Amino acid sequence: MDLNADSITVRFGGLVATDGVTIRVRPRQIVGLIGPNGAGKTTLVNVLSGFQRPSAGRVRLGEEDLTGRARDGFARSGIVRTFQAVRLFRSMTVSENVEVGYVSRGIARGAARRKARELLAEFDLADKADLPATGLSYGQERRAGLARALAMEPRHLLLDEPAAGVAPAEADELAATIRGIRDRYGCGVLVIEHNMALVMSLCDHIHVLDTGRTIAAGTPDAIRADETVRSAYLGASAAR
Numbered sequence: 001m002d003l004n005a006d007s008i009t010v011r012f013g014g015l016v017a018t019d020g021v022t023i024r025v026r027p028r029q030i031v032g033l034i035g036p037n038g039a040g041k042t043t044l045v046n047v048l049s050g051f052q053r054p055s056a057g058r059v060r061l062g063e064e065d066l067t068g069r070a071r072d073g074f075a076r077s078g079i080v081r082t083f084q085a086v087r088l089f090r091s092m093t094v095s096e097n098v099e100v101g102y103v104s105r106g107i108a109r110g111a112a113r114r115k116a117r118e119l120l121a122e123f124d125l126a127d128k129a130d131l132p133a134t135g136l137s138y139g140q141e142r143r144a145g146l147a148r149a150l151a152m153e154p155r156h157l158l159l160d161e162p163a164a165g166v167a168p169a170e171a172d173e174l175a176a177t178i179r180g181i182r183d184r185y186g187c188g189v190l191v192i193e194h195n196m197a198l199v200m201s202l203c204d205h206i207h208v209l210d211t212g213r214t215i216a217a218g219t220p221d222a223i224r225a226d227e228t229v230r231s232a233y234l235g236a237s238a239a240r
Ligand SMILES: Nc1ncnc2c1ncn2[C@@H]1O[C@H](COP(=O)(O)OP(=O)(O)OP(=O)(O)O)[C@@H](O)[C@H]1O
Pocket: 012, 015, 016, 017, 035, 036, 037, 038, 039, 040, 041, 042, 043, 044
């Protein structure tokens, strides 16, 4: 089922953070959401995951209208997000952090535990399962955050800057991990990312926002060649 944001406008007082943005993520598609700082990317992901109610517009999963539902309702429908800063539960073990994802989907505790271990093994974290979540390195914590998101069995996975703070060599590994997730779980992926090389190599489709509006959308090649996109980025870097 496609995840659709139809003409989403979000106002914060007098500020229009997104202005009539329409975007679609299909199952198995990896969509990049890019744009200069303050373009409205996080606001749009907040709307798509139920963390922000739009001032106007609708969010649909297939034909189902999710607009106005609580964020738990979005998660139950299979729309799962990650945050720029991984938010593992610090008082729990690594495994327990993943187990809560399964338990929230109604899976019994024992089965959740087994499934969490399998998932952690896939993410090369089998030997960390019983450690406190505070005992992980930065890269391990990010992988555990992805594992926890997958335990919620997403139909669509929304990733907010997954490569932030990740070394260039690890960014390639991360791209392979995200592609692997798409292939294995069949979910759609929407990824906000400032690392252009990663976005261009990872995504099937790219959506570009600038000051709350869509300025371009298309294949990586089309976006690379787009003059409006170039000048939005040059303008942003010149202003810094
Ligand atoms: N809760 C809020 N209250 C008021 N203004 C907000 C709020 N959240 C975001 N904004 C404003 O909305 C605009 C869009 O912000 P948003 O965080 O969505 O941009 P972004 O593209 O994700 O930026 P960045 O790349 O810097 O994370 C910005 O001008 C921001 O200051």
